[in-house]
Amino acid sequence: MEIEMKIGRASIRAALALVAGAFIGASAMAQAYPSKPVRIIASTPPGGTIDLVARLLAQHLPAALGQAVVVENKPGAAGNIAAEFVAKAPADGHTLLVTASSHATNISLYPRLAYHPVKDFAPVSQLTSNPFVIAVPASSPAHTLGEFLALARARKSDLSYGSAGSGQGNHLGMELLKTMAGFDAVHVPYNGTGPVTLALMAGQIDVAIQSPPGVLPQMKTGRLRILATTGRKRSPLIPEIPTVAEAGVPGYELLGWIALLAPAGTPKDVVDQLQREARKILGRAEVASQLHAVSSDVVASTPQEFSAFLDAEIATWAQVVKKSGARAE
Structure with missing residues (x-):
């Protein structure tokens, strides 16, 4: 009997040791x-x-994570191809998405997305934000945004504006400006921002919202005129140019942004670790300098802040899309 009890106690101890070992091993994994x-x-x-x-x-994450980090470009369909790929990837933090503000507008522009921009992702951080500029040809009679708006209201719909394509940020941004400033203009979509800049310089369109790096060289050579910037504050690249709000349309703001997301279900500790490391990287002086050179400001929000921001962006642009009737091409 005593022998049986000893064997029983030994078996229990062995079983407990196995369970503890398995728990420790799983925790370590x-x-x-x-x-x-x-x-x-x-x-x-x-x-x-x-x-x-x-x-x-x-470039900078491997030092913190202890593993190689590689970039794979999957362009197309306004970011939908990359987003769908990441949405369907394992939720283990080994496949991440870096995308832009189209992530918030595509749900309103595409009737049938293969993913949901909120439900299928774990938000990590909004990394950057960037203003746009409102530009006109050098031959335009408007030298300020106020003069342009007066001209636009007088000409009613006899005015055109270019964009990089239906549903793109510079399309929806102009639709928002039309609503807030009370004028009309015909939309002329192009295949990318480069052709828009060329059409603007040639006087084929009257106005366009563009990214600063694409038009600043033309402004400096006198081939384009920048009337306003679309951020909340003036751009350090062109501090002499007022914001749209300063120039006569209070409350107007248009910012592009870039964000980091993971597949939905990614462990919270992994998401938090990625956010902390991204914030450290963006806080480096040399990194901030590279971003400022392309007119981007560091944001480095928390997952919670980015989640709330994304929800607000989706709601805002859904209204603009509905009013404008914009659809993806």
Whole structure:
């Protein structure tokens, strides 16, 4: 009997040791992030600002994570191809998405998305924000935004504006300006921002909202005129140019942004770790300098802040899309 009891106690101790060992092993595995190289999926081709931000993260993250970080560009469909890919990836933090403000507008522009911009993602951080500029040809009679708005109201719908395509930020931003400033203009979509700039310089369109890096060289050579910037504050690149709000349309603001997201279900500790490291990277002076050179400001929000911001962006642009009748091409 005594022998049986000893064997029984030994068996229990062995079983408990196995359970404890398994728990410790599972806990260690859960904490061992990352366990393989991390992929950052960029929603645009190489060379643009989104790609720049993704590669800045990939350059500095390995030192903190102890694993290689690679960037894969999956452009197309206003970011939908990259977003769908990441939405369907394992929720383990090894596949991440760097994308732009189209992530908030696509749900209103595309009737059938293969993913949901909120439900299928774990928000990590809004990384940057950037204002746009309102530009006119050098031959335009308008030298200020106030003069342009007076001209636009007088000409009624006999005015045109260009965009990089239906549903793009510069399209919806102009639709918002039309509503807030009380004028009309015909939308002329182009295939990208480059053709818009060329059409503007040639006087084929009357006005356009563009990213500063694409038009500042033309402003300096006198081929374009910038009337206003669309941020809450003046751009340090062109501090002499007023904001739209300063120039006569109070409350108007249009900012592009870039953000980092993971698949929904990614462990909170992994999301928090990624956010902390991204914030440290964006806080480096040399990184901030590279971003300022392309007119981008560092944001580095928390997951909670970015989640609230994304919800607000989706709601705001849903109203603009509905009123404008914009649809993805």
